[in-house]
Amino acid sequence: MPIRTASARWQGNLTEGSGTIRTGKGGLEGNYSFKSRFEEGEGTNPEELIGAAHAGCFSMAFSKALADAGTTPTSVETTAKVHLDKTDAGMTVTRIDLETVGEVPGIDEAQFAKLAETAKQNCPISRLLSPGAEITLTARLTS
Structure with missing residues (x-):
């Protein structure tokens, strides 16, 4: 690799x-x-780049999980909200909230949610970040 x-x-x-x-x-x-x-200045920051990496990795992992289950997605769109908080150890990424919306023909809500959770667990970036930060997931199926 x-x-x-x-x-x-x-x-x-x-x-x-x-x-x-x-x-x-x-x-x-x-x-x-x-x-x-x-603050709220112009430009990017490391946390946004971590969020972009996480959203991209999760979207790919979720698309694979859906296709492996026989329901190839039309689209998967994910946002990652990275929380940078002051802790006793200093500034720390404490939580990442993944919010994904999928357009997936031929799947029900329960299977969609189950596969989204599986993708969260199997995404390499989730595995990297989960020991140090809580990762939440909200998954919404659109028609």
């Missing part, structure tokens, strides 16, 4: 400095700063 890379460059001190984050092949690149991370 290939090894994936990403890089970050930071200039200046924590509160006044700024930087850029880039994926290895340049598919994503964004500016980040103290304000984009801890």
Whole structure:
């Protein structure tokens, strides 16, 4: 399997400095700063990138689980809300709320929910993050 890379460059001190984050092949690149991370400033931040990775991984895992069950999805759309909280240990990602909506012909709500939960458990990014952060899931089937 290939090894994936990403890089970050930071200039200046924590509160006044700024930087850029880039994926290895340049598919994503964004500016980040103290304000984009801890306030509401322009740019991205590491937590958003973790959320994007988690949403993308979960969507793929869920699509596979659905197809393996004989119900190939028309679409799966997932949002990950990453909670960064101050704890005794310092700033910590404490919870990620996955919210997914799937358009999947020929499946009922119960099977959809069961397969979504299975995908959450089997998604490599969920497995990476779950020892340190609570991961919740809300799954909604659309027609």
